[in-house]
Amino acid sequence: MKKYILSAVAVLSATTLFTSCNDSLDTDPRVTEMTSATFPGKPADVEALNAATYSIMNTLGGGDQSGICNNPFYWWCMMSDECFGSGGLQDNVNKSLHHFTTASSNQYEQEFILLYGGISRANNQIETIDNVNWTGIEAQRNQLLGEAYFMRGFYTLLLTQLFGDVPLITSTTITDEMQQQVSAEEVIYPQILSDFFSAKNLMKAERANGSGHADKFAAEGFMARAWMFWAGFYKKQLDLSSGDATMTLVEQEGCPAGTTLAKAQIIEGLKDVVDNGGYTLCKDFRSLWQYSNSFLWDEAHDEALKAEGKKQYAFIADMDRADCFDQPGMGNGNTEEIFQIQFMNASSWDIGGTYNNPRMYSNYLSCFWGLRNGATNDNGKRTKTYPFNQGWGQGTPSNNIWDDWDNADPRKLATLIDLDHELDGYTYEKDDNEESGYACKKYAEVNLWQNASDNDAWWEQCEGYSSSALGNPQQGDHFEDFYLMRYPDVLLMLSELTGDAQYMNVVRARVGLPAVSYSLKALQEERRWEFALEGLRFNDLRRWSGIDSGTSSLAANALQAQKGKSITCYGKKNSMTMEHMTSSWAKRYADTNGFLPKPQRQITLMNNAMQQNPGWDENTPAAEWTYKVLY
Numbered sequence: 001m002k003k004y005i006l007s008a009v010a011v012l013s014a015t016t017l018f019t020s021c022n023d024s025l026d027t028d029p030r031v032t033e034m035t036s037a038t039f040p041g042k043p044a045d046v047e048a049l050n051a052a053t054y055s056i057m058n059t060l061g062g063g064d065q066s067g068i069c070n071n072p073f074y075w076w077c078m079m080s081d082e083c084f085g086s087g088g089l090q091d092n093v094n095k096s097l098h099h100f101t102t103a104s105s106n107q108y109e110q111e112f113i114l115l116y117g118g119i120s121r122a123n124n125q126i127e128t129i130d131n132v133n134w135t136g137i138e139a140q141r142n143q144l145l146g147e148a149y150f151m152r153g154f155y156t157l158l159l160t161q162l163f164g165d166v167p168l169i170t171s172t173t174i175t176d177e178m179q180q181q182v183s184a185e186e187v188i189y190p191q192i193l194s195d196f197f198s199a200k201n202l203m204k205a206e207r208a209n210g211s212g213h214a215d216k217f218a219a220e221g222f223m224a225r226a227w228m229f230w231a232g233f234y235k236k237q238l239d240l241s242s243g244d245a246t247m248t249l250v251e252q253e254g255c256p257a258g259t260t261l262a263k264a265q266i267i268e269g270l271k272d273v274v275d276n277g278g279y280t281l282c283k284d285f286r287s288l289w290q291y292s293n294s295f296l297w298d299e300a301h302d303e304a305l306k307a308e309g310k311k312q313y314a315f316i317a318d319m320d321r322a323d324c325f326d327q328p329g330m331g332n333g334n335t336e337e338i339f340q341i342q343f344m345n346a347s348s349w350d351i352g353g354t355y356n357n358p359r360m361y362s363n364y365l366s367c368f369w370g371l372r373n374g375a376t377n378d379n380g381k382r383t384k385t386y387p388f389n390q391g392w393g394q395g396t397p398s399n400n401i402w403d404d405w406d407n408a409d410p411r412k413l414a415t416l417i418d419l420d421h422e423l424d425g426y427t428y429e430k431d432d433n434e435e436s437g438y439a440c441k442k443y444a445e446v447n448l449w450q451n452a453s454d455n456d457a458w459w460e461q462c463e464g465y466s467s468s469a470l471g472n473p474q475q476g477d478h479f480e481d482f483y484l485m486r487y488p489d490v491l492l493m494l495s496e497l498t499g500d501a502q503y504m505n506v507v508r509a510r511v512g513l514p515a516v517s518y519s520l521k522a523l524q525e526e527r528r529w530e531f532a533l534e535g536l537r538f539n540d541l542r543r544w545s546g547i548d549s550g551t552s553s554l555a556a557n558a559l560q561a562q563k564g565k566s567i568t569c570y571g572k573k574n575s576m577t578m579e580h581m582t583s584s585w586a587k588r589y590a591d592t593n594g595f596l597p598k599p600q601r602q603i604t605l606m607n608n609a610m611q612q613n614p615g616w617d618e619n620t621p622a623a624e625w626t627y628k629v630l631y
Helices: 008-024 043-062 072-079 092-099 109-131 138-163 184-202 216-234 263-276 294-300 303-308 399-404 411-415 487-498 501-510 520-530 537-543 554-560 585-592 600-605
Strands: 337-341 416-418 438-440 482-486 566-569 572-577
Touching (some): 043 109, 043 138, 138 184, 184 216, 216 337, 263 487, 399 416, 399 438, 411 520, 482 487, 487 520, 520 537, 537 554
Antiparallel strands (some): 337 482, 416 438
């Protein structure tokens, strides 16, 4: 396993170099020697560009905007039936997401800007790569070019899944035509799939091995994810074990003219990941999550702590210590991690720039999903919440996910914290709302008895840790990788495409569940539980429903099932029921197809060449999409 906490020096130097040279591309060349004509000039320059293309992911995973974590997969958790908005009375952005409303016309602008920023950096890398003489090292050139294509496809995929039909930017020179909104179904997805296709052909058939970089196998996995969404959502192939759809790709390097993509090629790519990627499932599902770290395991077996009467975390006591999160092959850089966002000990309040955020190097999702704490109830004390730590308490898991999940599935308690039964004396805060009684365990903040403060994270005991310039452990000391794709996703996509349960049953066997025959419903349930609170559920529901599917679709029904659930508000347990803010979840989903509103400021900047999405425009009563105070 790689070191827990990446060294900041090497990564920051690359990022700083890129920032200066990237800014220079928009600067008068008379005041800088570094222009697109002179940079990049050597392979190391392209490596710096590449590092900066990836660095946008840190702001996505670690930054925040207007009181919500930038991570789009976290957004999709709150937009699904997995999470309520929750948080404090003033936390309106997260509740807006959950209710498909908005409190301001530019509420989701930062995500829009970040993703286009990533696309711009990838375009620059693609366009300038041959400024360098690659004679004799062509493989290095192709790898870097393939990574740039991959990242452009990745950012564009997130952008269009969030905002639908948008301008497709494939050059650093943006023409008037390129600023026009285009069809995601007919134009954007063919480009996304072409980028992943080019990436898998250009990159070496070698695993990135937890380096944080994309590789051929990640390209094949994301090519499948993107194609399956396109085929299901847009082409309404809701059961891909019997359905199919063919797409003609865009000609570019690594993607020859006339290339088409259909189910057979997607299956071939996924089987390549299985046969040649070298991925294996961690033996214990808990090994994937930081609460299984060896420091906490040692405390669970510490007789002195037991004699002192201090609570020990029995949930991981039966694990083999070799399977703990921080052991070789587990946790960060584990054997099933295909692509991820990595974090390091470098957060600082002084970080600036359009695409940066002070907490961008910390997995800020842990703070947002942390247990709410205040002076009244003192929940942040380890005596009440051990081994978990305090945070903002936004996006708490819904009653639905707990109620629907079979207790016989060990992933249930490996994913969710049952606040009333797992923690001693946990009490709810007086400004809580939409609380379900559950919290996220997968990315939960973890504390130890040996830590100096109740607010310190377990990471301070790890190799490579030093106090960050942020000076705030609660917000800055979270270094658990955020998984963007794990090997089980490849296995379950293969089962869904082929109708062959053998791949799905490998995933079930890891957690001790019996083999089952293939059915779409069984596959849907398996994806729901394996990837709970990892941000995949919402887009799975969308592709199993199809565009313009109305209020009776699978997605609409799943969301509407939240209505009437008992919730805790103002610290009073089960004092209210969950009700929609303006109309109903089924109607808001049907009206919007699950897309967010495009930022009005960006529509104006593009001279109205981009149109507002249905469900958020003048054809829908403003009262239905305008945030309303419920509590």
